[in-house]
Amino acid sequence: MDSQCDFNPLKEELKSQLQRIIQRMQQSLQELEQDDQCLLNEFEQLSEEVSRAESLAASFYLKCYLSSYTDKYNDISHCVRNLSQRRHGALIVVRREDPLEPFITPGVPIRANLSHSLLESVFVPGGPLHDGAVLIEGDEIVSAANVLPLTTTVVTEKKLGTRHRAALGLSERCDALVIVVSEETGRASFSLNGNLFAFAVR
Numbered sequence: 001m002d003s004q005c006d007f008n009p010l011k012e013e014l015k016s017q018l019q020r021i022i023q024r025m026q027q028s029l030q031e032l033e034q035d036d037q038c039l040l041n042e043f044e045q046l047s048e049e050v051s052r053a054e055s056l057a058a059s060f061y062l063k064c065y066l067s068s069y070t071d072k073y074n075d076i077s078h079c080v081r082n083l084s085q086r087r088h089g090a091l092i093v094v095r096r097e098d099p100l101e102p103f104i105t106p107g108v109p110i111r112a113n114l115s116h117s118l119l120e121s122v123f124v125p126g127g128p129l130h131d132g133a134v135l136i137e138g139d140e141i142v143s144a145a146n147v148l149p150l151t152t153t154v155v156t157e158k159k160l161g162t163r164h165r166a167a168l169g170l171s172e173r174c175d176a177l178v179i180v181v182s183e184e185t186g187r188a189s190f191s192l193n194g195n196l197f198a199f200a201v202r
């Protein structure tokens with residue numbers, strides 16, 4: 001992980017949120033011993049706390065992995081949240097150190113300053129550029145409708161469609177971070193170094 005994450009105030013916030021969850025769980029354990037207590041409402045509150053921590057962790061890691069390469073991680077996060085809520089399928093590559101040309105079949109040049117609304121507009125279903133991956137470099141949307149290499153790894157625990165296999169395929173070959181929004185479920189994830197992570201943006 002990038003070293004500046006150690007000083008990130010988001011990390012402290014995440015730590016205190018996790019500590020609150022632990023305290024709540026310990027309290028529930030004690031209450032379980034008391035026959036007159038019903039824990040069902042506790043579980044609901046716990047699950048809300050865990051969701052908040054998950055979302056905070058997503059912002060934390062996105063900032064860690066991207067802040068050295070783009071100032072637009074908040075726009076990217078905002079865009080992913082909106083795409084996810086609308087269930088607009090998307091594939092977004094953020095270049096880091098490695099060159100991407102050897103791995104990507106180029107699509108349509110855009111070369112525009114990145115904003116969340118412009119990025120969202122690319123993935124409107126049925127739009128001319130919605131198929132394939134958008135490429136971001138620095139603070140710019142470089143191009144859209146790029147084709148990525150697919151992973152050849154067989155992922156046994158879950159069935160992965162081609163959008164997710166394309167995200168994994170590129171991140172196995174270079175250090176780019178590749179964000180996926182599933183059209184089917186609206187769930188967001190990102191791929192880095194050949195791993196796929198759930199990316200809870202709320």
Ligand SMILES: Nc1ncnc2c1ncn2[C@@H]1O[C@H](COP(=O)(O)OP(=O)(O)OP(=O)(O)O)[C@@H](O)[C@H]1O
Pocket residue numbers: 089090091130131132133146147148149150160161162163164165166181182183184185
């Ligand atoms: N090699 C590729 N490079 C870039 N984009 C790709 C590639 N393969 C598939 N896609 C994109 O993924 C879309 C198809 O996604 P598919 O439904 O097969 O995958 P999925 O992982 O199940 O995603 P979803 O959950 O959104 O359905 C294509 O329409 C295209 O936009």
